[in-house]
Amino acid sequence: MATFRRLALCLALAAVPSASAGVELKRTSLVVRDLDRALALYRDVLGFKADAPRVQSTGANIGRALRLPAGSTVTFVPLTGGDGEPSFGLIAHDGASSAGLPFRATIALVVDDLGETLSKLEAKGYRTGDVAVLRPTGGTVIREGNFIDADGHLVLLQERAREATPARRLANRMIGRWTDPASGERLSVLPLRLPGGSPDTLRLEWRDRSGAPIRERVWSIRTEGASLRLDYFTVRRATPDKVRPPTADELVGYSASCVMTIESAPDGWRGRIDERACSVTSQSGRTFAFAVTLEVSEEPFPLIAFEEHGTLADGSLAFRVPKAGRQRFVPATD
Numbered sequence: 001m002a003t004f005r006r007l008a009l010c011l012a013l014a015a016v017p018s019a020s021a022g023v024e025l026k027r028t029s030l031v032v033r034d035l036d037r038a039l040a041l042y043r044d045v046l047g048f049k050a051d052a053p054r055v056q057s058t059g060a061n062i063g064r065a066l067r068l069p070a071g072s073t074v075t076f077v078p079l080t081g082g083d084g085e086p087s088f089g090l091i092a093h094d095g096a097s098s099a100g101l102p103f104r105a106t107i108a109l110v111v112d113d114l115g116e117t118l119s120k121l122e123a124k125g126y127r128t129g130d131v132a133v134l135r136p137t138g139g140t141v142i143r144e145g146n147f148i149d150a151d152g153h154l155v156l157l158q159e160r161a162r163e164a165t166p167a168r169r170l171a172n173r174m175i176g177r178w179t180d181p182a183s184g185e186r187l188s189v190l191p192l193r194l195p196g197g198s199p200d201t202l203r204l205e206w207r208d209r210s211g212a213p214i215r216e217r218v219w220s221i222r223t224e225g226a227s228l229r230l231d232y233f234t235v236r237r238a239t240p241d242k243v244r245p246p247t248a249d250e251l252v253g254y255s256a257s258c259v260m261t262i263e264s265a266p267d268g269w270r271g272r273i274d275e276r277a278c279s280v281t282s283q284s285g286r287t288f289a290f291a292v293t294l295e296v297s298e299e300p301f302p303l304i305a306f307e308e309h310g311t312l313a314d315g316s317l318a319f320r321v322p323k324a325g326r327q328r329f330v331p332a333t334d
Contacts, residue, residue, distance in 0.1 A: 026108040026158060035092040039077070042090075048079040050090075065129050065146040065156060066106070068093050071334075106154040113199065114143045114159035115191030121147050122245050131190050133172045141172050143191065167221040167228055170262065170269055171200040173296055178304055178329035183322065184209030187304065187329050194248050198222045198231075203245055215321070218251055221262075230260035230271060232292065236283065254280060258290060268297040275311060282310075288318040293326065304329040 043050045054076045068074070077090040111117045118128050129146040143159040164172065171191070178187040185206055192203040200221040206214040218233040233251040258278035262271035275291035282288070288310035295305035307326040310318035321327070 022112070024110040024160075026110050026156075035075075035077075035090060038090055042079055048081060051078040051080065053077045065154060066091075066093075106156055108156035108158065110158050110160050112160055113193065114145055114157055115199065115201070116193035117157060118145055118147070118191065119193040119245055126150075130177060130188070131175055133175050141169075143172065143175065165200075165223060166264075167198070167200040167223050170228060170296065171202055171221055173268070173298055173302070174202060174304060177332040179332040180327050180329050183327065185214070185327065185329075186211070186332065187327075189304075190245075192218060192245055194220075194251075197248075216246070218246060228262040228269070228271075230262055230294075232258060232260060232273065252283075254278065254290070260292060260294065262294070267301075268295070268303075270295055273308075275309075280310065282318075286312065286318060288312050295326075302331055 042048050072093040075092045127148045131145040134142045145157045174189045188205045190203045192201045198220045202219045204217045216235045220231040232254050235246045236250050260271045260273045262269050271294040273292040275289035278290045280290040292308040297303040305326045305328045309320040312318050
């Protein structure tokens, strides 16, 4: 096995099934410097069996969670004990020195609802990281996130696997970090849990090329008959807050005539809000017809294409996002 210059060692403990749903320990992790040296200890001396490496490309969620240098490639090597149960895992990266990394130990937990857990943590002031949707080949789609506790420990969170509803499938496809190559804008889509709200509610935050916040929206996806419905909200606060999610009191919902209908397409989903039916009065007092078009595509070419505009009674534009055409977001790689 090729020697990586710098590595991270993950001591993985199998999640223990319980009679009732709740938080479970998944694994603990230690950061080390040399993969060959770690394998020589845990495989060759202690006798753990090393499975085939699983390579994750640049920008993998574990790399961002561990604050690895940009461009790092992450490799995960599962280790199995004599009882056949997963016991350890080696996480190796080819970035800079692990001695300077902020995390030397981590813990991973399994939770019932990742969005609800993150919302509770953020409301208490804890710093949370990006949410990723893991799509193992032939496996169940899983949401994963992380936060830092009060003592500086990195805690990885993985949502318990569940059968995906149509609304959950669409939400899972959208969660992540996206970029529009034409404008340089960035779009972050995170799960958001509000009291009494849909479990498939998303917080969307746009930032410009420099990283300055531009706008934020909340989209709540639900199933209604054979179709999906998307309830559309703007956020009433001065500027987007990357740390604190919006509260229910800060959301401005639109009327029932402005609910987006989303239909399945061969490569994903298509939705729109019809300006002939939807009328909105802004905080400034202007009333306009409101329209949105949305396209979400799945693999092998994931895409979020988006456009919204408001038209005043005299036919002039109140606003348009973007100013021309549609924003076309592809998965961010950094």
